[in-house]
Amino acid sequence: MLIRILREYLRPYRGLIALLVLLQLAGTIASLYLPSLNGRIIDQGVARGDTGYILRTGGWMLAISFVQIVATIAATYLGAKAAAGLGRDLRAGIFARVGDFSAQEVSRFGAPTLISRNTNDVTQVQTVTFMGAAMMVSAPIMMVGGIIMALREDVGLSWLVAVAVPLLALSVALVIRKMIPQFRLMQESVDWVNRVLREQITGIRVVRAFVREEREEARFAEANTQYTGTALAVGRLMAMVFPIVMLIFNASTVAVLWFGSHRVESGQMQIGELTAFMSYLMQILMSVMMATFMSMMIPRATVSAGRIVEVLDTDSTVVEPSTPVSLPSTEDAxxxxxxxxxxxxxxxxxxxxxxxxxxxxxxxxxxxxxxxxxxxxxxxxxxxxxxxxxxxxxxxxxxxxxxxxxxxxxxxxxxxKPYLFTGTVASNLRYGDAEATDEGLWEALRIAQAEDFVRAMPDGLDSPIAQGGTNVSGGQRQRLAIARALVAKPxxxxxxxxxxxxxxxxxxxxxxxxxxxxxxxxxxxxxxxxxxxxxxxxxxxxxxxxxxxxxxxxxxxxxxxxxxxxxxxxxxxxxxxx
CATH class of the missing domain: 3.40.50.300 (P-loop containing nucleotide triphosphate hydrolases)
Structure with missing residues (x-):
């Protein structure tokens, strides 16, 4: 589901993504040369006391670092732009689809879950897209390039790479496997919290009238506890990842120093080569950690993508005919x-x-x-x-x-149940006809027996209306809804x-x-x-x-x-x- 969303909604940003890949490639390749140059300074500059070599190589390192910085900043900007565009288009797509739903589909999903799918779930997909643009391009390049550069420095220590990388990947994969069902429960818990909160805010007058505050607090506490418990379960699993990563990082560093020192002592490699090899091993493990971090986010984003696609793939039971028949203009029985x-x-x-x-x-x-x-x-x-x-x-x-x-x-x-939108009296009435004049609005209000109370409002037609029309009485809300229909002249x-x-x-x-x-x-x-x-x-x-x-x-x-x-x-x- 996630791949499908990315394929469909990132299509307008293909050129932008291609440029991002090139920048990531340039920045990653530049970073791969830095440990090697640092090792040469140690072996050929410091060891021989060649100040000129140190300055020349240091200058190259500064230039390469500048290229890396510029490429990384530009790639991050382009990744953020692509991810934000995907989020915008995805939210618009969900909104348009829900707008086409009949009352049957809206009732089947429910308003709270439709809201959370268009906000929280889209945010999850947008976040993983940005992180993928920032990490997943450079991570494989850094890992492959790091392995090649490490082998160039010393083949004798390459077995450490063959042990550390699979061990890190396997350890984290086992943790992530347990996260996937928890992520689905977390999204369902978000729906539950949204539903309870929405009911309490909408029905606050009923809650207070029947003195049910304690019961509603208990209902919200139950939903909130469910969400908190799921989030803690996920958090505990995520907390295991970083100690595992750091353990393998530190163990790899100790192993490189231990076995590398014996090779330096025997004259099979130089100190600079050992330093460079250790840096390359850290880059390789860092790339695996970046991929792992992404892998931690992908399951939740995949769950969110599935929920989004469920909405996008739901067709309204009320469909537009393929060959519409015109309604007569004179007979409307x-x-x-x-x-x-x-x-x-x-x-x-x-x-x-x-x-x-x-x-x-x-x-x-x-x-x-x-x-x-x-x-x-x-x-x-x-x-x-x-x-x-x-x-x-x-x-x-x-x-x-x-x-x-x-x-x-x-x-x-x-x-x-007449519904009024956030805005003014005039903006609500003009839902019937966007081009209606103020005179037309007053005429509709007069017929609907609403003119008196609207004129009594401080700003008349420009008086504010709260969401749902909660700042006017039920009778006033009905009369404004009738006036809105009259403005349309149906x-x-x-x-x-x-x-x-x-x-x-x-x-x-x-x-x-x-x-x-x-x-x-x-x-x-x-x-x-x-x-x-x-x-x-x-x-x-x-x-x-x-x-x-x-x-x-x-x-x-x-x-x-x-x-x-x-x-x-x-x-x-x-x-x-x-």
Missing amino acids: VTLDHVEFTYPGADVPVLQDVSLVAQPGRTTAIIGSTGAGKSTLLSLIPRLYDVTGGAVRIGGVDVRDAALEDVWDRIGLVPQ EIYLFDDSFSALDLSTDARLRAALRPVTRNATVIVVAQRVSTIVDADQIIVLDDGKVVGTGTHDELLETCPTYVEIVESQRSAEEAAA
């Missing part, structure tokens, strides 16, 4: 033809054999008990979900055959229980103000409250996912027992409240 819908994994359909026709210029209301499938039915019209049976048509065209943008352009949806209005937080007088005024605006539009209203839909041209009664009644308010009172029960229950509740 909404028709549900024997519609059936079953949620993934469910045994029983939520909607069964639902048929209705919502005509332009008429208000169609849908009512039913909780869980009857009202909101699900409304979600099928803008293709938040696709039907599993039957068809939904706009103007006689199956919505699955029309372009998604064409369908969405016709619809103004006010969801059951041909089809879908109100999903959008008046539930309004008092009866505000509800009545809003419905009266909507009539002239929606005179030529198709209006579908889902409601729990009978008073909201009593004047609807057509009322559809749902019960357990089936249509059990169709008609006006008066007709249903005579023909539909389920509707009569709903009316009587609400009337009884009002009388009890009075």
Whole structure:
């Protein structure tokens, strides 16, 4: 998975990476000559007292060091640029893919894990890319070059390289093997912490209202402890690596000095050659350690890459048709033809054999008990979900055959839980129409019965709105969401229980103000409250996912027992409240 991501997302940076490899090559080759030159200074300069040779060779060493420094800095810069570009493109790709998901895929993954995959997981891949650019190019060159240069200095000690390098690689590989499952648990623990934290922040009012702070603290402590335990397990394994590396480093140094001193004593090598050989052995082991350090990061990045690819490879169940059919421009009747819908994994359909026709210029209301499938039915019209049976048509065209943008352009949806974005009143309303004027916004607010409280705000249209609209009341949030739909001037209005937080007088005024605006539009209203839909041209009664009644308010009172029960229950509740 990691290789696939790197191959796909580093393609635009191939030229940059090629230059990086050349710079790494130049810097590494330069560093390989330094120990040899240092040894020559000792053997040919210091031993003979040749100051000129020392200065000349020292000058070459300074020049080579300068080349190495420049190449390393440039390569590090290019590696950082490539890694940052990969992270940017990967985050954009995940965001675009999630943006194409239907409600079904979003529900399957869940918001917390989608957030952590687009942040924490991408960061892991980006980090390993940078480290790979900085280390993995120079490490093999340094190891191979170091072996060659060490053999040039003295073949008799080469068996030390053959022992130390495999011993170091094998020791660290055994530790890394145990890290891989822990890294997967760590990423899952991050998801858990994010989920709990998100729920607590979003539902802080509920937590405080029911005095559940201690329980929520315990829930977070449990998630945090799980993450901490996994991180400690990984940390303990990582802590074993460096003592192992240093043990082998120091043992190799002692071995070189011990066996090399005997060769110097016997005249088989000089002191400078011994110093150079020891430096080359350290370079070889350092390159192995660099590769090992990368190997420690690769398992976690591989797990993260797998989680990222899982999102990127998930196709939306709501797909764009290959040959879209244009929706008619004059007739926008909404028709549900024997519609059936079953949620993934469910045994029983939520909607069964639902048929209705919502005509332009008429208000169609849908009512039913909780869980009857009202909101699900409304979600099928803008293709938040696709039907599993039957068809939904706009103007006689199956919505699955029309372009998604064409369908969405016709619809103004006010969801059951209206959501406002961080910004201002104006920026939220202009989600309906980015080119809307201030006058148009005020007109929409007036119709939605929101003008008074917006004018009372310190900055009017420029007043700030917190994420989710948490700094306004539920009723104000609903009215702003209705105003946002009105700004769009759609041909089809879908109100999903959008008046539930309004008092009866505000509800009545809003419905009266909507009539002239929606005179030529198709209006579908889902409601729990009978008073909201009593004047609807057509009322559809749902019960357990089936249509059990169709008609006006008066007709249903005579023909539909389920509707009569709903009316009587609400009337009884009002009388009890009075």
